[in-house]
Amino acid sequence: MTRRVQLLENRSLLKLAAAAAPILLALIALPSLINTYQVQLVIYGLIAAIAALGFNLLLGYTGLLSFGHSAYFGIGAYSVAFVVAHLGPHSMEFYLLLGIPLVAVTSALFGYICVRHTRIFFGILTLAISQVVYSLALKLFWVTGGSDGLRVPRPSLFLGLLNFSGSHGFQFFIKSYYYYVLGIFVICVILMWVIVHSPFGKALQAIRDNEVRARFLGLRIRRFRWISFLVSGTFTGVAGILWAPLNGLTTPDILYWTFSGEIVFAALLGGFRNFTGPIVGGIVFTYLRTYAVASTEYWQLLLGVVLVTLVLVLPTGIVGAIARARQRLGRRNAVA
Amino acid sequence: MILLKTVNLRKQFGETRACDGLDFVVNKGEFLSLVGSNGAGKTTLVNLISAHLQPDSGQILLEDRDITFTTVAERIKAGIARSFQIVNLFDGLSVFDNVALAVFSRDGKTVKMTRLADHDGDARRETLDVLGQFGLASKAAAPAGRLAQGERKLLDVAVAYALRPRLLLLDEPTSGVSTHEKAQIMDTVSSVVRGGMVTAVVIEHDMDVVFRYSDRIVMMHEGSFLADGTPEEIRANKEVANILLGAPLAI
Amino acid sequence: MSILIIQLLNSLLYASVLFLIAAGLSLIFGVMRIVNLAHGSLYAVGAYVTAWLAGRGIALGVGLGWLFLLLPLGALSVALIGIVIEPLLLRPFYRRAEEYQLLVTFGLLQILEDLIRLVWGGTPLSADTLMDALPILHIGGLFYPAYNLLVIAIGVVAAVILWAVIYHTKFGVLLRATSQDRRMASALGLNVGLVYVVAFGIGCFMAGLGGAIVVPTQAAVLGMGVDALIIAFVVVVIGGLGSLKGALIGAVVVSFVRTAGIQFFPELELAVLYLIAALVLLVRPTGLFGTT
Numbered sequence: 001m002t003r004r005v006q007l008l009e010n011r012s013l014l015k016l017a018a019a020a021a022p023i024l025l026a027l028i029a030l031p032s033l034i035n036t037y038q039v040q041l042v043i044y045g046l047i048a049a050i051a052a053l054g055f056n057l058l059l060g061y062t063g064l065l066s067f068g069h070s071a072y073f074g075i076g077a078y079s080v081a082f083v084v085a086h087l088g089p090h091s092m093e094f095y096l097l098l099g100i101p102l103v104a105v106t107s108a109l110f111g112y113i114c115v116r117h118t119r120i121f122f123g124i125l126t127l128a129i130s131q132v133v134y135s136l137a138l139k140l141f142w143v144t145g146g147s148d149g150l151r152v153p154r155p156s157l158f159l160g161l162l163n164f165s166g167s168h169g170f171q172f173f174i175k176s177y178y179y180y181v182l183g184i185f186v187i188c189v190i191l192m193w194v195i196v197h198s199p200f201g202k203a204l205q206a207i208r209d210n211e212v213r214a215r216f217l218g219l220r221i222r223r224f225r226w227i228s229f230l231v232s233g234t235f236t237g238v239a240g241i242l243w244a245p246l247n248g249l250t251t252p253d254i255l256y257w258t259f260s261g262e263i264v265f266a267a268l269l270g271g272f273r274n275f276t277g278p279i280v281g282g283i284v285f286t287y288l289r290t291y292a293v294a295s296t297e298y299w300q301l302l303l304g305v306v307l308v309t310l311v312l313v314l315p316t317g318i319v320g321a322i323a324r325a326r327q328r329l330g331r332r333n334a335v336a
Numbered sequence: 337m338i339l340l341k342t343v344n345l346r347k348q349f350g351e352t353r354a355c356d357g358l359d360f361v362v363n364k365g366e367f368l369s370l371v372g373s374n375g376a377g378k379t380t381l382v383n384l385i386s387a388h389l390q391p392d393s394g395q396i397l398l399e400d401r402d403i404t405f406t407t408v409a410e411r412i413k414a415g416i417a418r419s420f421q422i423v424n425l426f427d428g429l430s431v432f433d434n435v436a437l438a439v440f441s442r443d444g445k446t447v448k449m450t451r452l453a454d455h456d457g458d459a460r461r462e463t464l465d466v467l468g469q470f471g472l473a474s475k476a477a478a479p480a481g482r483l484a485q486g487e488r489k490l491l492d493v494a495v496a497y498a499l500r501p502r503l504l505l506l507d508e509p510t511s512g513v514s515t516h517e518k519a520q521i522m523d524t525v526s527s528v529v530r531g532g533m534v535t536a537v538v539i540e541h542d543m544d545v546v547f548r549y550s551d552r553i554v555m556m557h558e559g560s561f562l563a564d565g566t567p568e569e570i571r572a573n574k575e576v577a578n579i580l581l582g583a584p585l586a587i
Numbered sequence: 588m589s590i591l592i593i594q595l596l597n598s599l600l601y602a603s604v605l606f607l608i609a610a611g612l613s614l615i616f617g618v619m620r621i622v623n624l625a626h627g628s629l630y631a632v633g634a635y636v637t638a639w640l641a642g643r644g645i646a647l648g649v650g651l652g653w654l655f656l657l658l659p660l661g662a663l664s665v666a667l668i669g670i671v672i673e674p675l676l677l678r679p680f681y682r683r684a685e686e687y688q689l690l691v692t693f694g695l696l697q698i699l700e701d702l703i704r705l706v707w708g709g710t711p712l713s714a715d716t717l718m719d720a721l722p723i724l725h726i727g728g729l730f731y732p733a734y735n736l737l738v739i740a741i742g743v744v745a746a747v748i749l750w751a752v753i754y755h756t757k758f759g760v761l762l763r764a765t766s767q768d769r770r771m772a773s774a775l776g777l778n779v780g781l782v783y784v785v786a787f788g789i790g791c792f793m794a795g796l797g798g799a800i801v802v803p804t805q806a807a808v809l810g811m812g813v814d815a816l817i818i819a820f821v822v823v824v825i826g827g828l829g830s831l832k833g834a835l836i837g838a839v840v841v842s843f844v845r846t847a848g849i850q851f852f853p854e855l856e857l858a859v860l861y862l863i864a865a866l867v868l869l870v871r872p873t874g875l876f877g878t879t
Binding site for chain 2: 150201206214217
Binding site for chain 1: 622694710813
């Protein structure tokens with residue numbers, strides 16, 4: 001019996017590795033196959049995937065729906081801008097070194113306030129906090145550049161080993177930054193996978209499924225939710241840190257509630273009830289958004305309509321739908 | 337040896353006195369059945385002992401330690417675990433994970449974020465052990481939500497048991513299950529009690545089960561104790577038997 | 588001294604509008620146990636529709652007296668939207684996980700906010716004419732628009748009517764029964780679906796009315812819906828979700844604090860409000876008069 005359970009787990013780990021390997025290889029080979037603009041798009045996609053992955057720790061695994069994750073993304077991005085403006089070294093490592101603790105502390109602080117409350121209040125509280133941050137970014141224009149935002153020039157990578165200036169600087173930057181982000185993306189995915197499959201992760205899911213029973217197992221509900229919030233906000237903050245140098249500019253838009261909506265949308269699109277859903281959702285959403293923005297001025301409306309449709313028709317998202325289809329095919333094969 | 341004692345425990349809901357000055361005693365290692373009609377106060381008493389409710393007045397003592405004002409987490413740490421009348425499981429997790437979680441929680445391992453749960457050998461072994469005792473090992477990988485009712489009840493008890501408590505409180509563990517499954521549940525509980533590993537207080541309505549497995553039967557009625565004794569003593573008590581069974585027993 | 592009176596009146600005006608929005612939100616939650624994230628956007632729609640109708644009315648040369656009918660009209664239009672939305676978009680989710688309800692109403696919020704931009708564009712829409720139609724009064728040496736007093740009056744009247752309906756009419760009994768126990772109510776033969784639609788309609792009407800009466804005093808702008816949602820949330824946090832009395836008291840408290848806050852800390856006005864909400868939540872998580 002022990003062996004049976006053991007075999008089951010090894011199988012799922014192997015299956016995961018087997019499924020991930022070709023995708024990773026494809027991602028590594030990508031920049032040589034497509035043009036710079038497309039590579040840029042993929043980088044944005046990976047960043048969105050990291051943001052959604054972080055967000056989904058709260059939604060899919062802890063059962064808390066946050067409408068204010070733009071705050072952590074934005075704080076991450078603005079931290080980069082502040083470092084550029086006031087501290088000096090334009091080094092990506094420096095941005096990460098300073099930015100990550102900052103978003104962690106902010107997530108911890110805001111999370112502490114938010115997790116004391118039930119689902120509905122939690123959601124609106126997260127929305128409210130992000131709106132406060134937004135209004136601060138907008139009003140304190142002498143610090144944050146107001147609605148104009150702050151510029152973020154190209155940083156150096158690997159502690160100054162790689163610098164990007166000159167006529168081909170941009171292309172070289174995009175290509176190098178792609179691999180940089182890809183590396184961080186892989187680290188984030190592995191980290192999140194371990195967290196979710198750890199005893200902590202199981203406890204989180206238990207709390208999500210049955211709060212009363214979890215309490216009767218001796219789990220301190222609030223503390224778990226708080227830690228989950230902290231980790232979740234930090235991941236999304238990392239995405240923001242990676243985003244700022246790529247975008248070249250940080251504006252209050254990424255703090256506005258509509259951006260939180262995009263994060264929610266990405267997770268829902270991919271499917272928030274499984275691990276890979278947000279990753280797929282983040283990447284697909286980036287493409288959707290790019291083409292939506294290009295085709296209509298009222299893409300927020302379009303997004304809203306698609307969101308409502310998704311919830312009505314495809315609540316398990318893309319990955320969920322694929323899983324269901326596979327199940328059905330499997331059953332048909334078994335019957336035949 | 338007394339494991340748990342309540343002193344003049346009271347709990348009132350509006351006009352209803354669910355627990356009316358109860359002096360309840362549970363001896364170490366015994367299998368105690370708590371019986372009585374619906375609304376007698378049995379679940380309230382269990383709720384008070386497990387910290388689901390706070391008493392209006394009175395004390396709860398665990399081996400002379402006053403635990404009246406401790407929290408749920410503290411009581412679990414002190415060794416009190418319970419199952420629920422309406423099955424309360426983590427439907428999204430597998431059977432294995434449901435029990436494993438109890439093991440992790442008990443050992444304080446739930447803060448571990450950076451180790452895979454499945455790689456903890458000790459926890460794995462213990463979980464499979466418990467599942468084996470409750471006959472659920474073959475269903476280890478199935479999501480708890482997909483089990484049959486009887487199996488869910490078994491799992492509910494298994495999870496509480498996996499906390500390795502000193503006092504196991506079971507609220508109608510055999511309600512809604514087949515006779516075969518009833519026996520399975522009660523045999524397992526009985527054997528772990530006999531093995532000296534746990535004391536059990538069981539709320540039950542099925543009199544066959546009560547008389548077959550209990551060391552001691554305590555009968556409640558409208559918030560007070562009506563009778564307290566071994567199955568033989570209760571059987572011999574014609575009045576009590578009348579109330580319990582609706583008719584005198586033909587012995 | 589007179590300045591204080593002006594501040595007082597301004598606070599009451601703001602409280603009046605806030606009460607309408609918050610009471611609508613609370614009513615819907617109390618009866619149906621859902622929080623409509625698009626509630627603030629419905630308020631915004633009420634403001635825009637009213638301002639737009641006022642503009643058209645004036646262009647058509649409609650008499651000023653008639654223009655005041657636009658206020659309930661604006662509110663009614665929002666109620667109609669609500670009556671359409673409830674069966675279509677909300678009913679499918681009553682039995683499902685709460686996340687889906689929140690997601691759908693969030694999607695609705697996005698749709699409405701952009702729809703407003705689509706229909707009326709980005710420039711603020713005002714209805715000053717309505718406000719100017721009423722005289723300016725002399726109060727202790729200072730001038731104060733009579734319209735503002737009208738707004739306060741409407742708020743009070745609405746509170747009274749709502750209270751009367753909920754506690755003294757047969758429909759109110761239906762509402763309260765359904766809010767206490769939906770299954771029991773339906774088992775007793777009450778048409779829960781009808782109660783829900785009407786309750787939702789009333790809640791939306793109130794949000795719309797809030798927007799309608801506020802727009803003559805301040806122009807309708809993009810984003811007013813989300814801001815209103817958040818402040819209404821603070822009100823129900825303080826007053827308690829599901830309580831009419833709570834909405835009233837919460838609205839008054841928030842309004843007065845906001846007025847005071849604007850005086851002393853104009854940048855931090857929002858932050859002060861959240862601080863108070865956070866404090867209340869710490870002490871009494873269900874608010875002063877809340878029902879779960």
